[in-house]
Amino acid sequence: MAKSPNRLSASEAILRMSQKRLKARDLVEACLDRIELREGQVHAWEALDAEGARKRADMLDKRARPVGPLHGIPLAVKDIISTRTMPTTCGSPIYRDHVAGRDAACVTQLVNAGAIVLGKSVTTEFAGAHAGKTHNPHNLRHTPGGSSSGSAAAVADTMVPIGYGTQTSGSVIRPGAFNGVVAYKGTFGWADTTGIKTYARSLDTLGFFTRTANDLALIRAAYGHAPADPPQHAPRVGLCRTLWWDQAEPYNRKNIEVAARTLRAGGARVRDWEMPESWGPLITAHNRVMTKEATQHYGPERARFPHLLSPGLTASLEVGDSVTRAQLADAKKRKRRALADLAAVWERFDFLLAPAARGEAPAGLGYTGDPIFNRFWTLLGTPCIALPFNAGPFGLPLSVQLIAPLRSDDQLVAWARWVEARLS
Incomplete structure (x- = not known):
């Protein structure tokens, strides 16, 4: 039985549209139907532009050729990212009625590649730790994580194929893990952040949520990058338990070890990498x-x-x-030293395998979870991808995190496709 259009990954939807088996309007309508069915429970959206999305889809369906690599794909835009006509509230009453009047650079980038803005997804207050209204679609009594809560939940609940996120601490990778979707935080500075509400200028990084690692290649293509194919040779993987391994839940530690064994069985050369004690601070x-x-x-x-x-x-x-x-100077010095440590690591490994979060999404909606397994990678600016793998004792998703050298995002996406195929 064929999947309902809203359940398709972006890659699957693009393929169907190229084969004339799916129209962008039908995909938009299926997403809107799902939102109507589930939004009253999940609360992933701050605003919707249903009519604007329909008009855009109809226009795209009339085109003889695709506009770009994301032709006809609906998007959820995190509500700290400016959009021309919809409010950008930043999750704060201060900006409740604020309309920026122009799209952020990252929105323009994907719209020019053929994407359709479906609406604004819920963010925590100013993309910080104060939770928004969103529930985890896998269990409504649990947090979806933060700060990109609405986008992660909307993609997980098949309301939309792609959602924007931003990460200053753990705001993409952690909600990706909690909601069981693919999450990508790029190399720091990889994308223009003009039009995104700033929290910390030297940390804020654009990211995305998708259903498959291959969907990330479409996003990268929308930015003009040629997607790398999964390499023919098996990767050299560094199993990085980190200095905070004991703070991961026991079942999650076991899950990371299982992932490492699975990749080894798939041909990867997996070896331990011990994080230097100097990384503690x-x-x-x-x-x-x-x-x-x-x-x-x-x-x-x-x-x-x-x-x-x-x-x-x-x-x-x-x-x-x-x-x-x-103290600020010391923090920057420690960052430089850690990056020097990593330079030697990349001579031995293609990517590192590490926890994405402590474990399953915590119960309750007031606490978005601990970013302890994300903070140091964000400080260092490395590209990271979370891939769903198994579930915890309460049936909620678990994930693994892949980390690669600075500016090797396309290669990391290719490796993520390789890993995803082995872990599926």
Whole structure:
């Protein structure tokens, strides 16, 4: 029995449209039907542009040739990313009715490649830790993670094939893991972030949620990159338990080990890589950089609307106030040293295999989960991909995380396709 269009991956939908077996309008309608059925439980969306999406789909269906690699694919746009006609609320009452009047650069990029903006997906407050209204579609009593909660949940619940995310700490990889979808955080600076609300300028990175690793190749193609094919040779994989291995749930530690054995059985050369003890302070270094830079970007909101900021954000900004110039310099020095350590690692391994999160999505909606397995990679700016693999004791998704050298995103996507085929 053929899949309903909303359940297709972007790659599958593109193939069907190229074969004249699917119209963009039919895909949009199937997504809207799913949203109507499930949004009352999942709460993934802040705003929808159903009529705009329908008009765009009809226009694309009249084209003799595809506009680009994402022709006819609906998108969920995280609500810290500006869109021309829909409000960009940033998950805050301060911006409840704010309309930017122009699309962010990343939205323009994918629209020019043929994509269709379906609506704005829920974000935590300013992409921080204060949770939004979204529920995990696998169990509505559990968090979807944050801050890209709505996009991850919408892709997981088959409301849309692709969703935008951003990561300053763990805001793409962690919700990807919690919702059981493919999640990609690019090399820092890989995409123009003009039109995205800044949290920490030296950390904020654009990412995406999809159903398959191959869908990431379509996104990269929309940015003008030639997707790399999965290599013919097996990869050299570094099993990186990290210095915080004991903070992963026992079942998740076991799952990472199972993934490593599965890849080894598939031909990969898997060896342990011990993270240097000198990396221990990177968690603190990341937090100092993040909170200090946030104080620089949220000065106007603090000055004019302090009563509309959550207690959590207020406390985080107060931490940033206390970060000294010497502490910030030390954080940047530790980052440089860690990157030097990694340079030698990439002579031995094609990518590292590590936890994406501590375990399953925690119960409750007020806490979006611990980014401890994401912070240091975000600080270092490396490209990362989370791939779903198995489920935990409560039936919620688990994932593995792949990490690769800076600016090797296309090669990482290719390796992710190789890994996905072995873990499926």
